Amino acid sequence: MSVTHSGVGSWPGADMAATVRLTLGELPTGAYLPELPGRGPGSDMVGRTCGAIRALAFDLQPAGWRLTDGSSLAQRGARSLLRQDLDVLEEQSQGFAGPLRVTLTGPFTLAAAVELPRGGRVLGDAGATRDLRDALVEASVDLVSQVHRRVPGAEVGIQWDEPLLGSVREGAVPTASGLRRYPAWGAHETSEHLRVLVEEVVARGTARAATLVHSCARHAGIGDLVAAGIGGIGVDADMLARPDLDQLAALLEGGLVLHLGVAPTAVPDVLPTVDALARQALGVLRPLELGPAIADQVVLTPACGLAGWTVRPATELLRRLGSAAAIVDEELAR
Incomplete structure (x- = not known):
């Protein structure tokens, strides 16, 4: 090796078809299904994840994605885009065998990006943060299962993107007013919150080695991620x-x-x-x-x-x- x-x-x-062909061709041992935010709302990192989650409902507001009581046109649009992406992946990967990653937003960045129904980030509500993580478990398991079914030769892994993890750990995520910050998450708290996600996904069929958290932030807490049982960073x-x-x-x-x-x-x-x-x-x-x-x-x-x-x-x-x-x-x- x-x-x-x-x-x-x-x-x-x-052009998702061209992108999938490119990644499969250029990355035979590191292929993945990318997001194409250039297609508009619902196709970015957070939008794809809101579309993948079925246990909770979201709407898209000028300030970003927000929890709601019922599924919105924006969420259904994001779900449709993801389904189209998976259709394209299936079409373009005939005969493919090897590692293949799918990506969703990680639980910390998602909680810091999505708003509660009455305003304020989900990160500010402990119960809502747990509910969002648990919904992400179901979405992750379902997405991996769909790709397994569509690309039977693939060794399917999942990557959770966490660009805001460092800010969450340092208490640097601002409230809507910008006058204060949400409380910092401690090392043990961070590890245990992520551990639930990892353990549930692994218990339901994904190899631990095929789980990955990516964070391009400073102070992401590498030790905390390792302690959570993740397979790669x-x-x-x-x-x-x-x-x-x-x-x-x-x-x-x-x-x-x-x-x-x-x-x-x-x-x-x-x-x-x-x-x-x-x-x-x-x-x-x-x-x-x-x-x-x-x-x-x-x-x-x-x-x-x-x-x-x-x-x-x-x-x-x-x-x-x-x-x-x-x-x-x-x-x-x-």
Whole structure:
């Protein structure tokens, strides 16, 4: 086995068929079903998840998604888009065999993004936060099951995206007025909340190794995620501090998978060189002093999604990540 590469979350454009063909072709060991936010409301990270959840009802307001008493036109539209995406995946993946990830918004970011019926984020209501997580369990199990049925040769995994996890842990999520912040979540509280999601999904058929939390935020709490029993973690290399390296070493020694975001994505269409990508990866991995044994646990990725890019540079970035993965593999073996 060797260092591999993959993508993260969102992708530019509005053509899901072309995008699925591209990811299956360019990422034979790291294929995933991306979001295409360019198609409009309901097709972004949070919108897809609100469409996937059936146990709760949502509506889309100018401020974002909000819990409601009954399913709305916006939620039904998001559900229809997800169903279309799965149809396209089934059509384009005939004969496919190998790993295939589906993505939903993680429980912390979802609670920080979705509003209660009377205003304020779900994050501010402990009971509503638990209900949202439990609904996410059902949505995750159902989505994995659907992909298993549609792509029988796939080893289906699930990725929960958590760009707001660091803000939740630090108490930095603002209220609607902006005058105060929601209380910070402690390490034990964070781990236990996520553990319920992971354990339920694993108990209902998903391999633990095929579960992944991705957060491109600073202070995401790598140790807390490991303690929750997750199978893999995705991080932005630029957001790592010295204490994080110790936690990454423990993660890899424990056999978990590391999706290492080595390609900056904040400035659209700016392509780093292959050598720069490899240096970034080795700058994280070499200090761990774990040698070539960890190669098959490391996946090089962009730092975050690529929705703000255009298709050609985004595609080239995936190819450069593949070339960088080969260099990193050779260097780890020395």
